[in-house]
Amino acid sequence: MHRVLVIHGPNLNLLGKRETDIYGTLTLEEINTAVRAKGLEYGMQVETYQSNHEGDIVEKIHAAEGDAEVIIVNPGAFTHYSIAIRDAMASVQVPSIEVHLSNIYAREELRHKSVTAPAAVGQISGFGVGSYLAALTAADHILKLAKGTWRP
16 A cells, blocks of 8 residues: 555644635545545555644654655645745655645735745645545556556
8 A cells, every 4th residue: 555645734624614615615524534535546545634833744744754655735824935844845755746625826816826836746726625636646646657657
């Protein structure tokens, strides 16, 4: 089984109650359940983690080295200003994929810049839970490329 770590940033613990017109009505646990189930289809063991604290996210990324093969991260508001999370992503030898439930580029201007995305292999945004599911497809692609088994 491939090991994938999914990190949810600040305020995502309030999904299902928080700004449902933007983030939808699924709870974080419902998203985690869907992500774990989809991961199993790809032969992935998916660990999920949520924190509202920047340093805890940095430490979780550091701890992923040697444990996870891919990190999927939704940095939440930290996307727009956390050099610490960006540097953690760049510091470990684990490829990361940035995801967002909403399309950050169609929202307020302050959300248009991601300081974390340059440290990621890629970014997926705007598809709700589908952003996470698409990231698992991308993770599968990354893992197959690393093993030399990917075929179009």
